[in-house]
């Protein structure tokens with residue numbers, strides 16, 4: 001189950017106004033549901049089966065099993081859209097497969113020394129994931145780790161332990177052919193941040209032991225709902241409409257709040273998706289994570305009492321799963337927390353969430369994305385839901401949700417400084 005509860009926004013956006021806005025823009029939803037010729041090179045993700053169908057899942061599981069047979073540690077060398085989705089699921093669910101180490105997302109010598117230290121005493125495979133193979137972080141980490149593997153295993157054995165996921169015809173593919181590395185093709189018609197349901201992430205997830213079939217099934221279920229449901233019954237469309245009404249009213253920041261820290265890395269995925277998709281042409285809501293309850297002691301002050309430019313979307317995990325119950329016993333010590341005797345942390349956390357939402361809803365629009373459980377299937381649903389909503393929301397805003405021209409300027413200056 002995944003649904004959007006908008007009860008707490010009605011004070012700010014009347015239901016009649018929302019309905020009129022949705023109706024007036026119904027053609028945008030229809031376009032997003034069908035896909036558009038002008039974005040044909042970026043919309044392979046709309047149809048889950050195109051890059052996560054049965055043949056892909058079989059092939060991915062086979063390769064993952066081969067890699068797990070020779071390694072207990074798998075290094076994801078990727079940044080942004082090339083590591084965020086896999087990391088979101090792996091960090092949240094901690095599946096029982098190979099240990100995953102993250103590289104290719106930093107230029108810090110300290111961090112990279114830490115990565116090398118984490119590999120000692122383990123059997124290692126690396127996967128360099130790079131759509132363009134021009135990005136500095138994965139390119140430099142790949143060289144570092146390639147050299148590490150060759151030094152440790154010799155050239156021939158190192159080659160067995162190197163996988164690259166890259167664009168067909170790219171210099172990365174050429175390098176793989178020349179050196180004998182395994183090459184996995186990057187989905188041709190999907191941009192980096194929309195690749196959650198492609199081999200880019202399915203392979204690391206399968207190596208980590210996650211159930212990629214459940215992930216694909218969840219996404220497909222969401223696809224069927226969102227591409228067929230019209231009007232405000234379509235929850236992703238409702239989210240897209242509300243975001244744009246709020247944008248028109250001067251709301252400039254959206255906080256994605258969650259009381260389960262397991263969503264921490266998912267929120268990073270969400271930040272990238274919305275920042276790169278909408279932040280352009282002088283427009284776009286700034287997306288920022290609100291990890292609760294910790295940040296109620298920092299950002300919470302601003303949300304409650306600061307400038308009225310922000311709104312919140314909370315992810316509410318509705319049902320406790322395994323490990324989600326912990327009762328706090330009573331004590332003879334007068335510690336001033338006697339009111340907690342015998343209470344379950346699940347309920348304490350819920351009380352904190354309900355209080356936060358009630359308090360914030362007094363002063364700012366609050367949306368709640370309700371989800372019954374946290375597992376691979378739900379992550380598939382979440383990835384599809386937010387991606388579809390982002391496409392719709394960016395379209396309503398009048399920007400191209402699939403490009404990211406703004407990141408080129410710093411790259412040009414950086415490459416000049418490095419003598420590229």
Ligand code: PA5
Pocket residue numbers: 079080081082129130131132133134135138191192193194276404
């Ligand atoms: O959405 C995008 O395309 C980007 O954010 C990329 O995912 C990110 O820059 C990484 O690109 P690459 O895989 O080419 O290194």
